[in-house]
Amino acid sequence: MQTKKIKWTRFLLETALLVVLFSLVQYGISTRMLSQYYQINLTSMCINIILAVSLNLINGFTGQLSLGHAGFMAVGAYTAVIMTTKMDYPLLAGLVGAFLAASAAGFVIGVPTLRLKGDYLAIATLALGEIIRVTLQNIDYVNGPAGISGIPKLTTWAWLYGAVVLTILVVVNLINSSYGRAIISVREDEIAAELMGINTTKYKVMAFVIGAGFAGLAGALYGHYFYIIKPETFNFMKSFDILVMVVLGGLGSTTGAVIAAIFITVLTAALQPFPEIRMILYALILIIVMIYRPQGLMGNKELSRQTLGRIWGARR
Amino acid sequence: MTLLSINKLYKSFGGLGAVMNFNFHMEQHELVGLIGPNGAGKTTVFNLITGVYKPDQGEIIFQGQDLVGMSSYNICARGIARTFQNIRLFNELSVLDNVKIACHKDVPYSLLGALVRTPAFFKGEERIEQQALKYLEVFNLDIKRDELAKNLPYGEQRRLEISRALATRPKLLILDEPAAGMNPQETNQLMQMIEMIRQEFGLAILLIEHDMSLVMGVCERIYVLDYGQIIAEGLPQEIRNNKQVIEAYLGEELN
């Protein structure tokens, strides 16, 4: 059929674009055209994208306000680092282990807390994120508050890019399916969803587990780029940073989460010498966005093929 | 076998009895009405049947199975669907998506299939779309398939709610004040629609309604509830002339 041919051409075209984007940056890195400064920020950007997109799945699409995302990042980071430094596993195994461990944490935390609604859930996740941090601070095997240092720099552009593409792909494919619709119905009206046959607890936990898993993946990549991880790295401030990205981008828009993650990374880099001003600015962003444009940048709209097509058509 | 049989149902909230000694039965394909003054407990009964509340006592036997203690989504899976007194649509979603969600409980592909985009996924999505459109066509809502549910006019929102409930392929459809806010013309159309879907989909229908023309017009049997208790049960003509019922509504004896 005609549509099948179109589908295949589109698929090949999109894959080609992805490969081109990857290669361009890789070229810049290999030839050292992109300096250390840019590489570091590129890494942070990718990690932030994964964190924002995964938190958006929980907060934006499922409508469950989770304030402890950094906790899952910590679980993933520590799992991966322990696997590579103390057990001599390769990075891939570490990443998989991080994803699974963080997902498991998501499950363990999610099942009891997702019974709670709204504010109570938010506070519970905040408290649990902090409990994870405090617990890590008191475990000697991982050097408590000093953390683990001297982590080999195994994270490369290839891993980062691959992880970002995987995260976005999984989330987008999930949302654009019947399972995604079930998840969104939980946000829209939980009681009506239940009465239409949706096991809302199952889907809340599903979103939580998948979101946590990717946060863990981000944590693992982080650990293997920035040499050191300590419990303090994954405190409420980190959860707050990710929340700002998701809110700014638009709760319920993956495109928004990506754009906001990029924007916040750039802003953080620019404001590096002024940490208090950065926090004041983020706080103001949060307040102003919530009051004047609560739907954030993208609302719940996505930059889909249709919109791109329309923009393209309009320009011609 | 009796489709739905409710025995000695009790529910109170903080000491106040909302439903007391509620006994009820209903057969396949029947159209039964539940009426009574405001606050009589009618919606509470619906909430008890659909698992939103748990009864303090009593049993709710649907097709031979006791529903008490079952979660709402399980009850829906067994074949009971409902609409709400205050419309509860998925507002930010399209008309089509609202109905598609009702089709989710029989989703023909796995989560992994969705993530990896197997052929089963594409075929499944196609099937779900066809099914959802079918239910929308019944109510002439297919033309508005991409409209956001919150942007529909009131009457169409009510129809969408019914359409969505139908898409769960129930054996029993529970309608909570479907004619609320409708003018006589719309109410008439609704009456015809109710009859039509009963025939077309082979359903039993239980409805709460205040509009007496609708109740007397379509219901085969009527239960009357007042202060949480059944005060009358029978055919429309019997109920119409029942003194207690008239008293309950008007609050005084008619001479």
Next chain:
Amino acid sequence: MQELIQQLVNGLSLGAIYALIALGYTMVYGIIKLINFAHGDVMMVGGFVGFFSVTLLGTNIAVAMLLAMAICALLGIIIEKVAYRPLRNSSRIASLITAIGVSLLLEYLTIFLIGPNQKVFPETAFTVKAYNIGGLSILNKDVFVFVSAVILMLVLQYIIKYTKTGKAMRAVSLDNEAAILMGISVDKTISMTFAIGSALAAAAGVMVGVYYSTINPLMGIVPGLKAFVAAVLGGIGIIPGAMVGGFVMGLLETMVSGYGNSLYRDAVSFGVLILILLVKPTGLFGKDTGEKV
């Protein structure tokens, strides 16, 4: 035995401080169903105002506390008007997120303007004396904290029970729309609630300064969270609950750090919170009102 009583005394002082802060949380939640994340930071601002009152203006501690209470009452009113009122009809999540923003704004503005280092309350502000009662050494700062707190709580009870404002607050928290129909200005009432809650937090802030001698811009976070747990423990929205919850948390914390491991002292508060939320989210005195379908 003596040590136990000593711990109890410490616990009561700490508990009094938590209770004052918890009252602000619970009153605000009771009236607009918002968890005022920024409340702990208002306490911090109160502490700083008290500090500057003593060091720059040379006042005594009582005047410092009153000044802190007045300024923070104003701060509370401003925060409500600017950040929370526009979102009154939005989702709860939106208000919660904004409250987090306000909290961080207060913290980092303070750091930006005054610097991140802690400030020490001068000895002259409150000379610590010890009283010897029956073999126990009770410090005058314990007495000060406890007595001031009790006085403030009694004043609050009076306001709530016998004044028009108090009645209005109760009415609005029970039924917003009915209150409007009865001619109550909901906006003014909510402002009053924030003012009173913030004033109590400010008093607590000054007490913290006196009790621990130091204050710093981030000092509102942990006590704020613990006071919040206290409010939830007592039943969020229930005023006597906040008082009881505050004292329970204070006593619990002193016991844990006195007899247990002080490293886990903070984690205990989180643990209590999780426990309450899972077992009885409505708290000790709370009732469960389900959602109307």
